[in-house]
Amino acid sequence: MVTDPALALGVSRQARGGGAAKAGPVWAALTGPYALFLLFLLIVPLANVALFSIHRYSPTQVALPELTFDNYRKIADLYYLRLFARTLKLGLVTTVICALLGYPLAYWLARARPRPQAIGLFLLIMPLMVSAVIRIFGWIVILGRNGLVNEALAAVGLEPVRLLYSDTAVVIGLVNVFLPFMALPLMAAIERIPSTLEEAARNLGANWYQTFRRIILPLSMPGLISGSLLVYSISISAFVTPALMGNSRERMVAQQIYDEVLVSFNWPSASSLAVTLVFLTLMLMFSALYVTRRAARLEQTR
Amino acid sequence: MMMVDGIELEIEGLTRHYSPQVTVGPISFEVRTGEFFSLLGPSGCGKTTTLRCIAGFETLNAGAIRLQGERLDDKPPHRRDVGLVFQNYALFPHLSVFDNVAFGLKLRRIARAEIVERVGQILRLVDLSTLARRFPAQLSGGQQQRVAIARSLVLEPRILMFDEPLSNLDFKLRIQMRDELKSLQRRLGKTAIYVTHDQTEALALSDRIAVLSHGQIEQIGTPDEIYERPATRFVAEFIGSSNLLPATIVERGEGVVIVTTDRGLRLRCAIDGEAAGTGVEVAVLIRPERVQIKATGLAGTPEENCFPARVVTVTYLGEDLRLDLELTTGQLLQGALKNVGAARDWAPAQPVDILLDPADLRLLRL
Numbered sequence: 001m002v003t004d005p006a007l008a009l010g011v012s013r014q015a016r017g018g019g020a021a022k023a024g025p026v027w028a029a030l031t032g033p034y035a036l037f038l039l040f041l042l043i044v045p046l047a048n049v050a051l052f053s054i055h056r057y058s059p060t061q062v063a064l065p066e067l068t069f070d071n072y073r074k075i076a077d078l079y080y081l082r083l084f085a086r087t088l089k090l091g092l093v094t095t096v097i098c099a100l101l102g103y104p105l106a107y108w109l110a111r112a113r114p115r116p117q118a119i120g121l122f123l124l125i126m127p128l129m130v131s132a133v134i135r136i137f138g139w140i141v142i143l144g145r146n147g148l149v150n151e152a153l154a155a156v157g158l159e160p161v162r163l164l165y166s167d168t169a170v171v172i173g174l175v176n177v178f179l180p181f182m183a184l185p186l187m188a189a190i191e192r193i194p195s196t197l198e199e200a201a202r203n204l205g206a207n208w209y210q211t212f213r214r215i216i217l218p219l220s221m222p223g224l225i226s227g228s229l230l231v232y233s234i235s236i237s238a239f240v241t242p243a244l245m246g247n248s249r250e251r252m253v254a255q256q257i258y259d260e261v262l263v264s265f266n267w268p269s270a271s272s273l274a275v276t277l278v279f280l281t282l283m284l285m286f287s288a289l290y291v292t293r294r295a296a297r298l299e300q301t302r
Numbered sequence: 303m304m305m306v307d308g309i310e311l312e313i314e315g316l317t318r319h320y321s322p323q324v325t326v327g328p329i330s331f332e333v334r335t336g337e338f339f340s341l342l343g344p345s346g347c348g349k350t351t352t353l354r355c356i357a358g359f360e361t362l363n364a365g366a367i368r369l370q371g372e373r374l375d376d377k378p379p380h381r382r383d384v385g386l387v388f389q390n391y392a393l394f395p396h397l398s399v400f401d402n403v404a405f406g407l408k409l410r411r412i413a414r415a416e417i418v419e420r421v422g423q424i425l426r427l428v429d430l431s432t433l434a435r436r437f438p439a440q441l442s443g444g445q446q447q448r449v450a451i452a453r454s455l456v457l458e459p460r461i462l463m464f465d466e467p468l469s470n471l472d473f474k475l476r477i478q479m480r481d482e483l484k485s486l487q488r489r490l491g492k493t494a495i496y497v498t499h500d501q502t503e504a505l506a507l508s509d510r511i512a513v514l515s516h517g518q519i520e521q522i523g524t525p526d527e528i529y530e531r532p533a534t535r536f537v538a539e540f541i542g543s544s545n546l547l548p549a550t551i552v553e554r555g556e557g558v559v560i561v562t563t564d565r566g567l568r569l570r571c572a573i574d575g576e577a578a579g580t581g582v583e584v585a586v587l588i589r590p591e592r593v594q595i596k597a598t599g600l601a602g603t604p605e606e607n608c609f610p611a612r613v614v615t616v617t618y619l620g621e622d623l624r625l626d627l628e629l630t631t632g633q634l635l636q637g638a639l640k641n642v643g644a645a646r647d648w649a650p651a652q653p654v655d656i657l658l659d660p661a662d663l664r665l666l667r668l
Contacts, residue, residue, distance in 0.1 A: 199359055200392035202379040204406035204457065214405070218396050 046278070053271035063268050071272035084276070087253040090167060091236035094174040098182035098231045099224065101175065106186035106223070107216070111195065125180045136173060136244045143169055143245075165247050173241040178234060182227035189223025190216065225292055233281045253277050310335045310493040311356070311461055315365035318351050326351045326517035328365060333461070333495060338487055340496045340504040343514035344540070349497045352514075353463055356495070357386045369460060385454030385462045389469060391446045393438035399425070399449050400434040406457045424456040428486075444475050451486070461493040468503060480506060501541045505529065513537045535666050538587045545588040545635050546666070551580050558660065561586060565633040569607055571663040585666045590638035592662035595625065595648065596655045607658035611635070613648050623648070627656060 053071050055063035074080065109120050127135060142148045143163040150160040163169055193216060201211040217224075239254035246252070253273060260270035309332050317327035326348035333339045341349035354360040356367055358379030367374040374382055394402050400421055407417045425431045428448040438446055447467060454462055467483070468476045484507050487494050498504050504511050505525040513520045513528060513536075521533040532538035538546060549569070553560040561584065562568050569586060598610065610630050617624040623645055625637040635656065639645040648654070 194390070194392065196388050196390060196392040197394060199357070199379070200386070200388060200394070200453075201405070202359075203357055203382075203384075203386045204453065205380045205409045206405075207378070207380050210409060215394060 049271045050275055051271075052268050053275045055268050057266050057268045059265075062265075071268045072276070074269065075272065075276060080273075083251065083253055083256055084280075086167075086250060087236050087277075088280070090170055090174070090242075090252060091232045093171050094178060094235040095182075095228050095232045097171065097175050098179050099228060102179055102182035102186050102227065105179075106183045106220075107190055109183070109187045110190035110193075124183055127177050128180055132177070132240045133244075135176070136241060139169070139173055139176070139245060140164060143172070164245065167246070167250065169245040170238075170242045170252070173245045174235050174238055177241065178231045181230040181234065185227040185230070186220060186223040189220040193219045221295075222292065225288055229285055229288055232284065236281065237277060308334050310337070310370060311495070312368040312371075313352070313356075313365070314368070316352060316355055316362055316367065317364040318348075318355060318360055319363045324517075329514075329517070329519055330365075331512050331519065331522055333493060334509075335493055336491045338484070338494045338496065338507055338509045340498060340508040340511045341514060342498055342501060342504040342511050342540075344499055346516075347514040348517040349499075349514050350465060351517075353386070353465055353495065353497050356382075356384060356463065358382050383457075383460050385457060385459035387447075387450045387454055387462070387464045387467050389466045391438075391450040391467075391470075393446055393449055393453075395438050397437075398434065399430060399436050399438070399441070402438065402449055403453045403456050405453065410457075420456055424452045427455070428452045443471050444479055447471065447479060451483075455490070455492075461495060462487075463495045463497070465497050466499070467496075468498075469500070476503075483507065505541075513540065515540070531664060532587065532666065535585055535668070538585075538664070538666060543590050543636065543638070545586075545590065545593070547586040547588070547633070548668075549584055549586045549665075551582045551584060551665075554580060559665065561665070563633060565629070565631050567609065567629065567631055567633050569658065569663060570660045571665055572660040573665065583668055585668060587664040587666055588635070588658055588662060590624070590636045592659065593627070593635055593637035594657040594659070595627070595637055595639065595645075596657060598653050598655050607660060607663075609656055609658075611654055611656045613650055613652045613654060615650055616648055627654070629656070 052063055054067050054069065056066045056068045056070065058064045075084070105120075105124065109117055109124070112120060140147070144150070145160065145162070145164070147164070149163060153160055163172075197215055197219070198211050201215045202208075206214065236252070237254050238252060239258060242252040243255050243258070246255075254277075257270045257273050257277075260266045260273070311333040313329060313331050315328040315330055317325065317329075319325050329348065329352055331339075341352055343349050351360060355362055356374070358375075358377065362375050365375075369382075369384070374384075394405065397405065403421045403424060404417050407420060412420075421434075422431065425434055428451060430445065430448055430452065433441065433445060438449065441449065450467070451462075464483075468479055471479060480503060496504070496507060505528075508525055510522060510524055511528050512522045515536045521528060521537045523531075523533075528537060529541055532541065535546065538544050547563040547565075547567070547569075549561040549563040549567075551559055551561050552568075557572060557574070559571050559573055560568060561571060563586065571586065611627045612630075614626040614628050614634075617626075619641075621641060623639045623641050625639065625648060627635045627637055629635065637656070639648075
């Protein structure tokens with residue numbers, strides 16, 4: 001029995017002296033706790049959701065013990081197809097806008113001196129430090145019918161516009177929160193590009209656009225891809241922002257799942273939507289990874 | 303502005319302020335057509351700033367840069383037509399050797415067939431034809447260096463500039479690339495500006511050298527002039543090794559002055575211009591290899607600058623031997639000898655006579 005800590009230490013020292021034979025349990029000990037956490041709190045529930053999605057819906061109990069693909073077949077409905085199409089479209093628009101806004105920001109941050117860079121980084125991740133509800137309330141104040149935007153328009157004699165509770169508002173809200181997820185990987189990628197490469201391009205006759213297009217863009221592509229994947233996958237599964245800022249009739253997938261779980265209690269249908277969303281996200285990630293790997297390999301062997 | 307014949311690049315009063323304490327310039331010099339011109343100095347002397355001003359990566363606070371008589375400093379970097387080879391080569395890692403070299407040609411919208419021909423030609427020139435499909439990461443340092451040169455040369459810039467291009471190479475390769483660089487520049491007759499902190503490189507490569515210190519030019523001259531007749535104490539100390547003895551002028555004669563050092567050594571120095579008047583404080587420069595070391599009793603009189611001395615230490619450097627000598631007056635001198643013949647016999651504590659040829663002594667203003 002080893003209760004004395006000194007003795008326990010002695011034992012572990014001996015074990016370390018044992019060499020490579022003991023190397024196996026080390027990684028297990030390092031990754032084990034989180035692996036268990038994921039297993040019981042993510043994999044098992046997800047498997048459960050997947051199981052629900054192939055069971056028949058029953059109004060009286062959670063699901064009938066009867067296997068069916070009806071829940072998936074139903075997604076072919078125009079209603080659900082539109083739901084998915086709108087979700088993917090909003091995700092795409094959000095990602096593109098994040099990339100367009102994120103590139104100049106990321107470039108500036110990557111090339112800034114340490115002090116401005118620290119301040120810029122702080123401002124960039126500010127939205128993440130504010131609770132979603134407070135942040136969205138702020139947007140409601142700005143975009144609402146009598147909000148700042150419309151008051152400004154009225155002041156110059158223009159008609160008020162309907163911004164809040166529209167796709168535009170959802171995209172504004174999503175870009176606001178998710179911009180850091182685009183800008184940070186981009187910044188890391190651009191930081192790794194020596195600035196002498198830009199100077200070399202300029203010296204060889206490239207103007208700033210050509211320098212961006214031929215040097216910065218291709219060399220920061222890994223950052224752009226990981227940023228885009230991040231922003232796209234969290235955008236298409238967004239719930240709070242579309243629920244509070246979007247049109248209640250034109251929803252995104254996560255809102256539909258929420259309603260089917262908590263309002264209509266159709267867990268099998270909600271599960272099939274959830275599984276489809278996860279599947280779409282994974283497909284997207286793998287195809288993006290495949291394309292980049294292939295591009296990198298082509299580059300090396302060309 | 304009229305084009306001055308034979309002057310490729312003209313720098314006039316170039317000034318760049320970094321802070322009230324740190325200023326480069328005003329610097330003025332001219333580079334002649336086909337000349338290999340070096341900017342030499344320790345780090346922070348302003349040589350790289352000058353180069354970056356010519357390339358357009360730094361803006362001037364004052365002064366002008368003219369290329370063949372035409373103002374260069376108001377043009378953006380990509381319209382300057384001056385090639386620059388970077389210290390770390392700055393090759394584009396995502397492009398093959400061919401595409402790196404073709405980069406500038408593609409920007410100029412040159413036809414594909416002509417690009418292939420011109421890139422092929424320049425790669426043959428730098429002996430890289432077989433590596434055109436490789437990527438920079440697959441090349442050795444020397445090969446990367448040649449790609450960087452080819453990438454600039456293919457655009458036929460009016461001048462080619464180098465920013466410490468050899469400093470990342472190991473010793474043997476550095477010597478080899480130095481010789482290749484020189485022969486390439488001679489063959490092409492291309493005007494070149496070369497920035498380095500390595501005096502050996504500058505002496506070996508250059509037609510003329512500008513020595514810089516603290517943002518100012520100390521001297522411009524041929525390697526021989528810079529070494530043999532340094533204009534300032536800084537140049538004398540920076541180029542080669544030197545014995546610098548503080549002294550006062552005591553007598554002036556025809557083509558000769560006599561000085562006494564602070565250690566009481568009376569030296570005759572040959573001069574070829576106007577010397578300063580008596581009583582002026584100067585520094586006497588003697589290069590270690592010009593200190594002649596003889597066995598005692600063989601040499602001449604104090605009039606011929608012959609003094610008894612003693613060997614203090616002998617430092618073995620392989621090719622050379624460095625001797626620290628102490629004169630009977632207490633004056634210390636450093637001598638350098640080739641590691642041949644009788645020189646191999648000098649040992650510490652040995653008494654010797656040293657001979658300083660008046661023609662080998664230089665007087666420098668303090």
